[in-house]
Amino acid sequence: MTAVRPTVALAYHSGYGHTAVIAEAVARGAAAAGAEVVTIAVDTITEEQWAQLDAADAIVFGSPTYMGTASGAFHVFAEATSKRWFSDSWKDKVAAGFTNSASKSGDKAGTLFFFQTLAAQHGMSWVNLGLKPGWNATTASEDDLNRLGFSNGAAASSPADAGPEAVHKSDIATAEHLGDRVARHTAVVLAGRAALAG
Numbered sequence: 001m002t003a004v005r006p007t008v009a010l011a012y013h014s015g016y017g018h019t020a021v022i023a024e025a026v027a028r029g030a031a032a033a034g035a036e037v038v039t040i041a042v043d044t045i046t047e048e049q050w051a052q053l054d055a056a057d058a059i060v061f062g063s064p065t066y067m068g069t070a071s072g073a074f075h076v077f078a079e080a081t082s083k084r085w086f087s088d089s090w091k092d093k094v095a096a097g098f099t100n101s102a103s104k105s106g107d108k109a110g111t112l113f114f115f116q117t118l119a120a121q122h123g124m125s126w127v128n129l130g131l132k133p134g135w136n137a138t139t140a141s142e143d144d145l146n147r148l149g150f151s152n153g154a155a156a157s158s159p160a161d162a163g164p165e166a167v168h169k170s171d172i173a174t175a176e177h178l179g180d181r182v183a184r185h186t187a188v189v190l191a192g193r194a195a196l197a198g
């Protein structure tokens with residue numbers, strides 16, 4: 001992609017494996033765009049993984065939507081990031097987010113908004129999805145990219161009565177797009193900083 005190779009970390013939770021499929025897709029997209037990718041399950045995060053988050057150029061937050069917000073496990077992680085808030089450790093890192101739930105809307109916007117607020121509290125720079133809404137015209141299809149029409153992050157809808165194998169291919173492609181976009185944007189930020197420093 002470019003001479004600058006960003007490190008993109010994913011900090012995500014998945015209770016039953018569906019959101020993990022989306023996390024893998026974001027990771028794939030970022031890696032294909034040239035990033036070094038670190039994937040961290042926040043419910044089992046170790047000190048070494050906290051250090052990986054501290055060292056990353058970008059952090060992508062991910063969680064299922066439970067009761068209209070991120071899961072309890074993700075909220076535990078979010079509260080634990082307050083240590084970084086005190087020291088401004090994550091200031092000016094790039095941030096983005098993704099979520100998955102059973103219903104098409106499912107109040108996923110609450111989860112993405114929470115991620116944006118978390119990023120803003122840390123002084124991070126939010127990268128949006130950068131895709132027009134799909135599946136919103138008579139000629140459109142549920143296989144369109146961004147079929148659920150979210151703007152501020154990648155969203156997925158997975159049937160409540162099926163396993164992770166049922167995660168929709170459009171949602172997987174949309175998540176890959178987010179990973180690609182985060183990697184490319186982060187490379188631009190790093191190159192810009194280097195140019196200004198030089």
Ligand SMILES: Cc1cc2nc3c(=O)[nH]c(=O)nc-3n(C[C@H](O)[C@H](O)[C@H](O)COP(=O)(O)O)c2cc1C
Pocket residue numbers: 013014015016017018019020064065066067068069100101102103104105106107158159160
């Ligand atoms: C406690 C709980 C709360 C949930 N709340 C919502 C919700 O608010 N909206 C929704 O669409 N689905 C909701 N769901 C469904 C999950 O979001 C859905 O099954 C999702 O695919 C789970 O992802 P995971 O396998 O990564 O945990 C809820 C599920 C659980 C267990």
